[in-house]
Amino acid sequence: MIKVVIVDDEPKLRQGLQTLIPWENLGFTVTAAAGNGRDALKIVEEEVPDLVIADIRMPVMDGLQFIQRLRSAGHQMHCIILSGYADFEYAKQAITYGVAGYLVKPVNIAEMSATLKLVREQIEEERLRREWYRTEVTNRELYLRRLLAPQEKTEDPAKLRSRIREMDLLWSHYEIVVISPRVPEADRPEHLHQLSAGLKHGIEGRNRGLVTVIAPYVILLLNSPLHGRQRRDHLYGEIRSIAGDTRFIAATGGTVSEPELIYSAFLKAQEAVKQVFFSAKDRLLEPERTLFAAPEFPREAGDRDEKRMEDLIFRLYYSLDAGNKTMVLPLLNEAAAFFIQQGQEEDAVKQAFFFLSNRLIHKLTAASRIELKETETVSRFLNGIYQQDYLSDLLEETHRFLLEFAEDAGPKGKEQEIKQMTGFIHRHYAEDLKLSTLAGLLNYSTPYLGQLFRNKTGEYFNTYLDKVRIQKAKELLAQGMKVYEAAELVGYTSVNYFFSKFKKYEGRSPSDYKNP
Template identity: 45%
Template sequence: MFTVMIVDDEPKLRLGLQTLIPWQGLGYEIMGTAASGKEALRIVEEQVPDVMLVDIRMPGMDGLQLLQEIRRRDLDTHAIVLSGYADFEYARQALQYGVEGYLLKPVNKEELSALLQKLHGKISAQRLEKAVQQEANSREWTVYSLLSGSHDLESVSLDELAESLGMDWPQYQVVLIAFPGLHPEEDERIRSFRDRLVAAYAADGQGVVLYFAPYTVLLLGKTLAGDFRRADLYRELQMLSGEIRTQMDVAAGETVQELQKIPDSFRTARSLLDRSFFFDKGKLLTPETPESYRQAVSVSTDISLLDGEKVSFRLYYLVDVGHAEAIHSLLDETAAQMVIQGKGETEIRDRFFYLANETLRKTSPRLWSESIYPGEPTQFLAGIYNQRSIRDLVGYVAAVMERLARCADYTSRDNEMKRMLDFIDRHHYENLRLEMLAELFNYSSSYLGQLFKSHTGEYFNAYLDKVRIDKAKELLTQGMKVYEVAEKVGYSNVNYFHNKFKKIEGQSPSSYQKKQ
C-alpha cells in the first residue's frame, strides 16, 4: 500500500476525502491529515508520504509554499493540488513543483480515483526501476530498459550484450500476464506465481521473467508456434497461478528476430489485453485470435439493436410473456451489432445495465422473489460491471432474464390465446401491434390474425379498441378529464379517441361521464 496525507484547512473536506475515495481498493492508505502547511511539514519530518493531497488556499503557509519547501528539501513524495478557484496562475505555479494533477473543488470522485490509479502505476514503476538499476547488466534489467525506453541503444551493442547474457536467441516473443482486479505489487499470490514462473521458464536460460507494471512479463526464446504449443503454455500458466487462475488474462505478442525489437512484441500483447473484454476467456490471446461476436452472429434487421429503448422494450415483453428461449438470441444480437459498430467496453456494459434495469423496473416484484436469485436486484445489476468478457456479460444478463421469464410463463394453467388476451389487457395503453405479438408468441402475422378472429370474433385492432374503451369508461367514471383518459389508455390524439368512443358506445366520452 502507498501512503497518503491530506492537507486542507477545512475539517469537512479532510473527513470527506477520507470516506469518499475507496483508498484500499486503489492501493492506498491514509497515514495522516494536516490543517496547514506547517503542520504537514512537522509530520513529514517523521514519515514522508508517497502522495500528498494539498489545498492551494490555506492560512499561514499555503499549498504552493508547502510544495516549494518539499521540493527544497528534496522529499520523495508526489503531490495532487486541490483548489476552489479556477485560477490558471495557481495551476501554472503548482506545475513548476512537479505536481501530478490539479483538481477543482468540489472534488469529483471518479476524476480523483482515475488520477490515483494512474499515479499508483507510476510510483510502482519508479520503485521497480530503482530496484533493478542495482543489477544494471542483468537479463531482467536489459528487458525492462528496452520495454521502458530507457536503454541507450547507441552506447552499447545489443548483440554483444545479448551474447554476454546468454540471450542471443534466434527469435523473441513477449507473453504478458495480467490479473485484473488484483494489485500485482501487493498480492503475495502474484509474487509467488512469479517465483514459480522463474523456476519453470527462466532457470534454464531460455526465458526471462520480470514485473513491468501492471503485467508479469515472460520473454520466450522459444516462440509459440502452433495452437498446441499455445494451449500447452496456457495450461501451464494456469497450473502455476493456482487459486488466482480464474482472474488471469494472457496474451502473446508478435514474434521478432532481434532483441531490440521486443517492444514491438510487447505492444502487440498489450493491445490484446486492453481489448480482452472482447475475447472469450480460457485461452491465450494472439494476433490471430478472433474476437467474440465479430462474425459469429447474424444480426436481426427488423429493429435497430443500437436503439437501447427499442431493445429494452423487446426484452421486457419477452420476459413478460415468458418467452425465455428468445432472450439469449436478442442479447447475442445486441452484443454483435454493438461490436460490429465499434462500440467500446464501457458503452456495452452501460447498455446492458440499462436493458436489465429497465426490465426489472417494469417487472412485477413477484417474479424476482419467485426466481430465487441469490441476492437483491441491485447486487445483480452491480455484477454487470464485474463480468470479464462480453460473452460472460451476455450470459450473465440472459440467465437472470430467463429466470424471470420462466416464472412469468403460465401456459401450464392457461392456453396460449388466453395468455395473449391477458397480455393485451395489461399492456393496452402501449403501442401494441399484431406483428409484435406474432413475434413474441412465435406466429406469422397472417396466421395470428386468423387465429385471433376465430377465437374472439373480432380482428386484432377492433379488439384492442374495445379493451381501451372499456378501460376509458372506468377512468371517466372516476372523474378524470377526457384528454387525460385518452392518453392513459393509449390514444395520443384526443379527437381520434372521441370518435372511437362514440363509435363503440354510441355517445361521446363527456356525455358518458355526465350520465355516470
C-alpha cells in the first residue's frame, strides 16, 4: 500500500476525504491527518508517507510553505494541492515545488480518484526503478569485490571481459581510491558505513563509479582518471566534507586501462596508505610518492652508518649549543633523509628520532653543567614522538622542542663561561691572546667557542679584544702616556696597526686623547 497523509484545517473536509475516497481500492492507505503545515511536518518525519495531500489556505503554515519546507529538508514524496480558489498563480507556484496534482475544492471524487491513479503509477514505476538500481548496483558492487581480489590464472579472459561488460563495468579507465578512517578499531565499522553511505550519493548518484567497503577501507572505483592536482584535491575535499571531524587517510593506486589491472592498483593504493607517515598532509596520497627525496649518502665498506649518526648528533648539538638556530631544521631534515635512505619504516624512524633527541637533551644538559631530571615536559616530548602521524609533524615538533630546551638549558651554564672568557680578556688583553688559547682552557673547539662567544656577546672574539685594548689605551693616553708606549702596553707590537685600529673604532687619532 502507498501511504498518504492529509493536511487541511477543515475537520469536515479531512474526515470526508478519508471516508469518501476508496483508498484501498486505489492502492492507498491514509496513515495520518493534520490541521496545519507545522503539525504535518512532525507527522511526515514519523510516518514518511509516499503522498501528501495539502490545502493551500491553512493557519500557522500554509500548504505551499509546508511543501517548500519538505523539499528543503530533502523529502521527495509526491504532493497534491487542494485550493478553494481557481487561482493560476497558486498553480504556478505549486508546479515549481514539483506537485503531482492541483485540485480545486470542493473535491470531485472522480477527479481525485483519477489523479490518485496517475500518482500511483508514478510511485510504482519509481519503486521498480529504485529496486532495479539497488539490484544492479549490488551486483556490480559484488563484482567489484571480485576484481579487488587476486585473479585466478585459469580464468578465461574472454569470459571475464564478457561478465564485466554485462555489469556495465567495461570502462576506458579505472582509478582505485582507498579511504581508511583513523579511528579506534571498535568504532571502525560504524565510520566505514557512514563514509560509504555519504560517498555513494556523490559517486554512484552522479555516475562517476562505484563505492564499496572492504574493511578497513571504503573503496572507490572511478570511471575517470584523477589527472592533475586540482582533480585530486577536489575529491579529497569531497571526502573530507563527508568525513566531518573524523580523521582519515585517502590514497589512489593510479590509473589503469584494463580491468585485470584493478587489483594491482588496489595493492598500490594500500601501500600508499601504509606510507602516509612519509607523505604530505591533507592530500590524496599517490603510489611511490614521499615527502622527502633522500639524498644519496655514500656507503663505504664496513658500514659507516653509526659514524654518520654520531656526526649528525654532533652537528645538531654544535648548532643548538652555539645558538645557531638556522641550522637545526636543515640538519633534522638531513637526519630524516638519512633514515629513509636506510629503508627504515615508520616505527624505526620514530625510534631513531627518539634516540637522537634523547642524546641531544643529555648532551645539552651536561654541557650546561646542570643535572638532567626526568621532567614531565621532556618525557611528554619523547613519548609523543611515537604518536606523530606524519614525519613533517615529527620534525616540526622536534625542532620546536630542541630550540626551546637549548634556550632554557643554555644560559644556566654558558653565562658563567662567557663571564670567565670576558674576565680573562680584561685581565690578559696585553698578552698575545688568541681564541684558541681560551678554547683550550675551556675544553672547546676553536670554531665552536668563537660562535658561542659571538652569540652571547654580539661581537667576534677579535673585535671584542680590540675594543677592550682601545679602551685601555684611551685611559693611558689620557694620563699623558706616549702613543707608542700605550700601544705596546695594551698588546700592539706595531704602532701603525694600533693607529689604524684606534681610528677604526674611535673615528680619530690616538693623539687626540693625550692631555696637553
